[in-house]
Amino acid sequence: MLGELHERSPRQIGPYRLLARLGAGGMGEVFLGADTRPSPHAASGPPSLAAVKVVRADLLTAAGDDAFRDRFRREIATARAVEGRFTARLLAGDADAPAPWLATEYVAGPTLDRAVRECGPLPPETVRSLGLALVRALRGIHHARVLHRDLKPANVLLGAGGPRVIDFGIARDFGASTLTATGAMVGSPGYMSPEHVLGGRHVVSASDVFSLASVLCYAATGEGPFGTGPVAAVLYRVSQAEAQLDAVPVELRELIEDCLRPDPSARPDVIALETRLRDAGASDRIVWPDGVRSQVALYEGALADTVRAAGPVAGRLPTMPGASPVHSAQTVT
Known part of the structure; x- marks a missing residue:
């Protein structure tokens, strides 16, 4: 779930103020970030919250700095072309930053x-x-x-x-x-x-x-x-x-x-x-079992607590990601 930032964790990546630590993987660490850029038309602009992945410095050395950044730049451009309701949308990225990073749509829920x-x-x-x-x-x-x-x-x-x-x-x-x-x-x-x-x-x-x-x-x-x-x-x-x-x-x-x-x-x-x-009867509306529904609610609650604790970001509170209702296996409305 959402973890506290470590002492060595960055506090700002690109336009994103980092609020929590989401985890780590083979490429680097992932953080919950709030976009600090003004967004007068939040409904049509990018979501205010994002999962921000920061690449490990040793990958740059292992793959060769220039070659890695060139490849990373092409991958960001390619991933930006991916569209669909069931993929986490790429929001931004910077292959030329001291530590290359990318930000994707944040989803409050378990894997x-x-x-x-x-x-x-x-x-x-x-x-x-x-x-x-x-x-x-x-x-x-x-x-x-x-x-x-x-x-x-x-x-x-x-x-x-x-x-x-x-x-x-x-x-x-x-x-x-x-x-x-x-x-x-x-x-x-x-x-x-x-x-x-x-x-x-x-x-x-x-x-x-x-x-x-x-x-x-x-x-x-x-x-x-x-x-x-x-x-x-x-x-x-x-x-x-x-x-x-x-x-x-x-x-x-x-x-x-x-x-x-x-x-x-x-x-x-x-x-x-x-x-x-x-x-075979697959539905566009997925009916989560009650246990999964409860897990999603826990993630949403933790997100709300983190956003409240963060206070205003660039003069405004972060916008909670929009979500449709979660349906249990027993009660679908």
């Missing part, structure tokens, strides 16, 4: 990973609707000629307005292979595709479909399709597409199996998946 760990697997009807939303997110990402390459439960946020896919485009390696110059793997072993295991040059749009199926398996069962254990063992099972789907509800199994086919060309594309999910 799918955390929601399932704390509340248990989602009901099949919720998984179908989640799948429809994620397919639409991938359509927007692929339309911008971007490959996500790291779709996993930790990169799906569950908010009051539905799920949002994060880290699209930017999450991928700044090189073309699966390993970086430092030897770190790009991607998450249990949610990679067989062709991704072979190296970044083999990744195609169907690779994201493979990862999507793994995410839906996790949402429905609480476990990924390729199990856990040593990374080498997991990657071997992925490379052979040896998925364990016995625990997947029967009404979801065929679709997930089709998306996990070893041959990328044999997997359904996002257009076919959208049709299949709609025909």
